[in-house]
Amino acid sequence: MPNALPHFDHNEILVELKQSILNLKEKYTVNEMANTMGLSRSTLSRFINEPDYTSRDIEQRVKSFLNQEFHKVNPAASIGHYKSSISEMGFVPTQNAIQASAVLSGCMEYRDLGVIIGPAGSGKTRSVQEFMKKHPHSVIRIEGDDMMSTRDLIEEIGNELGIGEEVRYGTTRDRVRKIVRRLSQDPVMIVVDEADRLVNYSVKKLEMLRTIHDQAKVAIVLVGLPKLGTFLQRGPSMRENLSQLYSRVGFIVNLGGxxxxxxxxxxxxxxxxxxxxxxxxxxxxxxxxxxxxxxxxxxxxxxxxxxxxxxxxxxxxxxxxxxxxxxxxx
Missing domain, CATH: 1.10.8.60 (Helicase, Ruva Protein; domain 3)
Structure with missing residues (x-):
């Protein structure tokens, strides 16, 4: 019966795992163990007999199987320390996160307009949040919603820039000028998350963002669901002309699963x-x-x-x- 595994380097752990499975062959057949692990018999057999044959998936399945066996004879014991909360998961740099970070970095460097598109749950918001941790004073994030008017959007940006009171009054043009003035003095990148929710019956809010981008020469990144790409090309009713905005997009990525x-x-x-x-x-x-x-x-x-x-x-x-x-x- 396997004991709790000590802390070794990967090769030593691999040898220990293979030996632990071999020790259990008196109790189970290879086929029985493979079925329990969700592996084919040939895969487990190669793992046991070939020194360099392994993968992260196989090792995780073997460790889980050994843990189950260990708990059968010693329920109070534990092999290693298990994570017990979501906060312990940490940030995993998925391919989506890497691609999103590349768009954010490119836009920041060149003060460009960028678009990050992806389905719900693809890690868009988390990728932005992780990027902001690395650039805490260089990025502000606005979250769009269906009820947000142009005035609301201006005030949200103003609040993030520390000029909320200044942009609370006046015409839309005057308030946008105040934002442009502040950004010209202290440029930061603006990330608009859930930007697809800003486009319901009008494209005015996106055009306002284009004006800020053009006049302040700052980076703006729009993040949203796949329909955002369609909106940018054709507008919400497939008739509005957003070519002035879309033609300025320097970086774009369509995230997958x-x-x-x-x-x-x-x-x-x-x-x-x-x-x-x-x-x-x-x-x-x-x-x-x-x-x-x-x-x-x-x-x-x-x-x-x-x-x-x-x-x-x-x-x-x-x-x-x-x-x-x-x-x-x-």
Whole structure:
């Protein structure tokens, strides 16, 4: 029976994992262990017998299997320290985050206009927040909403710039001039998150942002759902002419979904049984309802339901039902 694994470098840990599986062959067949881990028999056999054959996915499944075996004979013990909250997940630099950061960096360097487009849960807002941590005095973030008028948007920008009272009164033109004046003196990049929600029946708010970009010579990045790209090219009613704005876009990226290995990295360190981990991965990779947000919600609720115990498939399925993540059956 395997004991708690000490802290070694990766090669030593790999040897320990392979040996621990070999020790269990007296109790289980390779096929039985492979089925429990969600691996093919040939994959587990190669992992055991070939010194350099491994992957992060295989290692995580083996560790989870060994942990389950360890708890069967010593329920009070634990192999290592498990993460117990979402805050311990940390930031995983996914491909989406890297691409979003590249747009933000490019716009900041060249004071350009940029667009970051992606489905819900693709990590757009988190990527912006992480970028802002690295540039705390060089970026302001505005969050759009369906009820926001041009006046509201001006006041939001003014508040972030520290001139909220100055832009509270006057004509739209006068107030925009005050923003331009401040940005000319102390330039910062403006990130407008959920920018697609600013375009409901009019493009005036986007045109106002274009004016600020042109006159203050500052970077502006619009972040939103895929329909934002359509709005920028055709307007909300497919008739407005936004060519003056769209022609100024210097950087644009259309983010996709998460990758399996990225989800595995997000789940690393949590006490999750293999079939439960597979279900959490399916939640994250779901093209319609998945993404970072769905994964975090399901994992958070699963952690709440287990209260420190291993996360099982039953727990994840209950979390899905509670969060309405299951597809309706007709």
């Amino acid at each position: 998460l990758r399996r290995e990225e989800v595995m990295e997000m789940l690393a360190g949590y006490n999750i049984e293999n079939n439960a981990r597979d279900e959490l991965i399916r939640i994250a990779l779901d093209k319609e309802r998945g993404g970072c947000r769905a994964l975090v919600k399901a994992l958070r609720r699963s952690l709440d339901l287990t209260d420190g115990h291993p996360i099982t498939l039953e727990v994840v399925m209950e979390a899905k039902r509670m969060l309405l993540l299951e597809r309706s059956r007709h």
